[in-house]
Amino acid sequence: MQLTKAVASFSPRKRGEGALAPARKKLKVPYLFIFLCMSPWIFGIIIFTAYPMVASFYQSFTKFNLIDSPEWVGLENFHRMFFEDSDFWLALRNTVWISAISIPLRIAFAMFTAWVLTKPKRGSSIYRTIFFLPSMVPTVAASMVFTYIFNPAYGPINRGLEAIGIKDPPFWFMDPKWSKWGLILLGLWGIGDTMIIYLAGLLDVPKSLYEAASLEGATQWQSFRYVTLPMMTPVIFFSFVTGVIGSFQYFTQAYVASGQVNDYSHAMYFYATHIYFTAFRAYEMGYASALAWVLLVITLVCTLIILKTQKRWVHYPNGSLFK
Amino acid sequence: MGSLSERITIQMSNVLSHLSDEKIIEIEHHSKVARRKKRWHDFLEMVSNHTLLIFLSTIFIMPLYLVIVISLMNKGQAETRSIWPSPFMWHNYVEVFTAVPFLKWTLNTLFVSLMGTIGTVVSSVPPAYVLSRLQWKGRNTTFVIILGTMMLPGQVTMIPVYIIFSKLHWIPSFLPLIVPSFFSSAFSIFLLRQFFTSIPDEISDAARIDGCSEFKLMMRIVVPLAKPAIAAIALFAFLGSWNDFFGPLLYIVENENLWTLGIGLNAFQGLHHVQTNMMMTASALFMAPVIVIFFFSQKVFIEGVTLTGVKG
Numbered sequence: 001m002q003l004t005k006a007v008a009s010f011s012p013r014k015r016g017e018g019a020l021a022p023a024r025k026k027l028k029v030p031y032l033f034i035f036l037c038m039s040p041w042i043f044g045i046i047i048f049t050a051y052p053m054v055a056s057f058y059q060s061f062t063k064f065n066l067i068d069s070p071e072w073v074g075l076e077n078f079h080r081m082f083f084e085d086s087d088f089w090l091a092l093r094n095t096v097w098i099s100a101i102s103i104p105l106r107i108a109f110a111m112f113t114a115w116v117l118t119k120p121k122r123g124s125s126i127y128r129t130i131f132f133l134p135s136m137v138p139t140v141a142a143s144m145v146f147t148y149i150f151n152p153a154y155g156p157i158n159r160g161l162e163a164i165g166i167k168d169p170p171f172w173f174m175d176p177k178w179s180k181w182g183l184i185l186l187g188l189w190g191i192g193d194t195m196i197i198y199l200a201g202l203l204d205v206p207k208s209l210y211e212a213a214s215l216e217g218a219t220q221w222q223s224f225r226y227v228t229l230p231m232m233t234p235v236i237f238f239s240f241v242t243g244v245i246g247s248f249q250y251f252t253q254a255y256v257a258s259g260q261v262n263d264y265s266h267a268m269y270f271y272a273t274h275i276y277f278t279a280f281r282a283y284e285m286g287y288a289s290a291l292a293w294v295l296l297v298i299t300l301v302c303t304l305i306i307l308k309t310q311k312r313w314v315h316y317p318n319g320s321l322f323k
Numbered sequence: 324m325g326s327l328s329e330r331i332t333i334q335m336s337n338v339l340s341h342l343s344d345e346k347i348i349e350i351e352h353h354s355k356v357a358r359r360k361k362r363w364h365d366f367l368e369m370v371s372n373h374t375l376l377i378f379l380s381t382i383f384i385m386p387l388y389l390v391i392v393i394s395l396m397n398k399g400q401a402e403t404r405s406i407w408p409s410p411f412m413w414h415n416y417v418e419v420f421t422a423v424p425f426l427k428w429t430l431n432t433l434f435v436s437l438m439g440t441i442g443t444v445v446s447s448v449p450p451a452y453v454l455s456r457l458q459w460k461g462r463n464t465t466f467v468i469i470l471g472t473m474m475l476p477g478q479v480t481m482i483p484v485y486i487i488f489s490k491l492h493w494i495p496s497f498l499p500l501i502v503p504s505f506f507s508s509a510f511s512i513f514l515l516r517q518f519f520t521s522i523p524d525e526i527s528d529a530a531r532i533d534g535c536s537e538f539k540l541m542m543r544i545v546v547p548l549a550k551p552a553i554a555a556i557a558l559f560a561f562l563g564s565w566n567d568f569f570g571p572l573l574y575i576v577e578n579e580n581l582w583t584l585g586i587g588l589n590a591f592q593g594l595h596h597v598q599t600n601m602m603m604t605a606s607a608l609f610m611a612p613v614i615v616i617f618f619f620s621q622k623v624f625i626e627g628v629t630l631t632g633v634k635g
Contacts, residue, residue, distance in 0.1 A: 029457070029458070029459050030457070030537050031459070033453070033537045033538065034453045034457060034459055036449070037449035037450055037452060037453040038449070038450050038453060038465070040446035040447075040449070040450065040505065040506050040507045041446070041450045041469070041506065041507035041512065043506055044446075044503070044506025044507050045468070045472065045506075047487070047506065048480060048484055048503055048506060049472055049475065049480055051483065052479070052480035052481075052482075052483035052484050052487075053479060053480060055482075055483035055486075056479055056480065056482055056483050059482065059483070066486070066489070113379065116372070116375055116376060116379065117376075119372040119376075120369065120372045120373060120376065121369070123373070124376075127376045127379070127380055128625075129621065130380045130383050130384060131379065131380070131383055132617075132625070133383065133384075133387070133614065133617065134383055134386070134387070136562070136610075136613050136614060136617045137387075137610050137613065137614075138565065138566040138584070138585060138609055138610060138613060139566055139568060139585075140566075140568050140584075140585040140588050140589055140609070141588065141606040141609045141610050142386075144588060144589070144591075144602060144606055145386055145389070145390050145603070145606055146386065148393070148599065148602065148603065149386060149389050149390075149393075153402070153404075154401065154402040154403060154404055154599075155404065156389055156393075156404050156405070156406050158404070159404040159406075189383065189386060196625055196629060197629065200629040245474060245476065248476060249476055249477065249478065251569060252568045252569060255568075255572075256568070256589055259589060260592070272478060275478050275481075279481070279482055279485075280485075280573060285482050285486070288482055289482050291478075292476070292478040292479045292481070292482065293479065295476055295478055295479070296475075296476055296478075296479050299476055303474075
């Protein structure tokens with residue numbers, strides 16, 4: 001997989017491949033020790049990854065309710081998914097919609113908050129702590145708090161919005177048109193951990209580049225556009241890929257929020273929610289496995305497309321990631 | 324910036340030495356004005372930066388502030404959109420323990436999280452060690468596979484894993500939440516390996532020549548040096564299972580005695596005698612440990628997050 005190669009080469013400089021390497025070759029490789037050390041991972045990957053992948057691939061062609069043994073049905077699950085299951089299309093539409101908006105928004109907001117943090121000469125660590133704090137809040141608690149404070153009847157947020165002159169503020173989680181925006185805001189509130197990675201990236205940009213830009217009379221915007229942004233493309237690329245992978249697994253926030261309000265129109269029904277309900281409420285394990293495999297294929301295709309485009313826009317200061 | 328402006332000053336003084344005295348006085352006057360202007364400009368910039376930062380901080384803090392104030396209101400007031408409790412209902416924080424089995428949920432969550440943390444650390448250090456400190460055939464392939472599993476959506480493996488646990492009659496119990504963590508976490512291996520590779524090889528080589536066994540080398544030399552990284556993975560593992568909702572939703576939801584804070588809190592509304600203000604009280608108590616941990620370990624934390632990013 002190309003993607004994994006990309007991440008593999010994010011590792012720091014490789015040591016020990018210089019002068020000391022020949023000396024170490026004389027030492028015997030302790031294969032027994034290596035096997036013993038790797039064994040938790042080896043057994044783990046067999047029990048919790050390799051076997052389940054094979055099993056769920058097989059199950060995706062079966063009808064299976066957990067009690068009776070799986071019954072082979074060929075491609076029926078996939079036929080049902082694409083032609084008969086309107087919930088599948090609803091979930092897919094909702095997921096694509098929220099990803100298309102929240103992934104770019106998250107990247108922009110993480111970049112912005114990180115950039116603001118690099119500005120002041122003193123006191124930025126206090127602000128950094130404050131910006132980071134919400135990302136620590138347990139997802140369930142954060143989702144419950146948001147549905148409560150955004151409640152149009154007794155949540156204080158709409159009162160605040162009315163106070164600054166917004167008449168008829170949205171009903172947020174109570175309104176199918178706005179509930180996804182509520183979830184997006186919830187995601188932006190917890191931007192902290194992404195922001196830290198952006199901050200590290202921004203602090204890594206050599207000062208000399210900015211000095212050169214300012215000597216040539218670049219405005220603040222120009223030095224951002226032509227120095228900061230190109231230097232940040234590897235970080236943006238990374239969070240773009242992880243964002244796409246993550247958005248198809250978006251579950252807890254939507255599940256908790258739609259449990260708090262009555263989400264009658266299923267505006268917060270996403271792909272992962274559909275898999276959960278199919279598998280663990282309806283106990284249609286075969287069909288749920290088929291849904292999961294389609295999710296894997298969609299994720300893979302999206303990731304490959306992003307990887308294909310990266311040559312055009314990702315700038316690696318030390319040459320390409322692909323050796 | 325400092326060195327650059329100094330250099331410019333030196334060059335300027337070279338130029339100035341060729342000028343007449345009156346000219347110099349005139350230029351000095353100009354530069355004084357310029358300096359004053361610059362100081363004023365710097366001051367304005369500082370004010371605008373901090374204004375923006377304070378504005379953003381207010382937004383980030385607002386939900387946390389609201390949780391705390393609403394958690395201190397009585398039921399009636401909690402439904403009036405007010406933003407300051409009157410009267411202060413400190414009693415909410417006592418009542419929440421009697422209204423719902425809050426203590427039990429907390430202990431359950433703590434137990435699962437601690438066991439998960441131990442499992443992750445114990446089973447991730449050795450693989451990370453051999454993947455970074457030893458040269459062997461297939462090492463890089465193994466590492467690529469580990470990274471690949473990190474990208475794999477959990478939904479694909481979820482159903483067969485659930486079936487395994489149900490065949491073992493482990494549902495509902497804590498075992499499905501704890502046991503997998505004893506089989507290494509790809510993310511922790513990745514993070515530890517990043518750190519282990521930065522420890523100089525010379526240390527290991529010296530110990531090896533003295534006849535130190537690999538196991539001793541790992542436990543006595545590399546692990547103590549890697550304390551910050553191990554602290555980071557322990558912290559991530561703890562928070563990961565403290566905040567986990569999906570795992571408990573699959574495996575323990577059927578038995579109320581096993582409920583964790585996340586499951587309990589989500590079920591809050593359906594429980595008897597529970598009011599909305601109490602929901603905020605419980606949320607505040609759910610967040611509190613995490614926030615306290617964060618303040619004590621901020622450095623470990625931020626370094627850990629950075630280590631997983633694209634730096635290096």
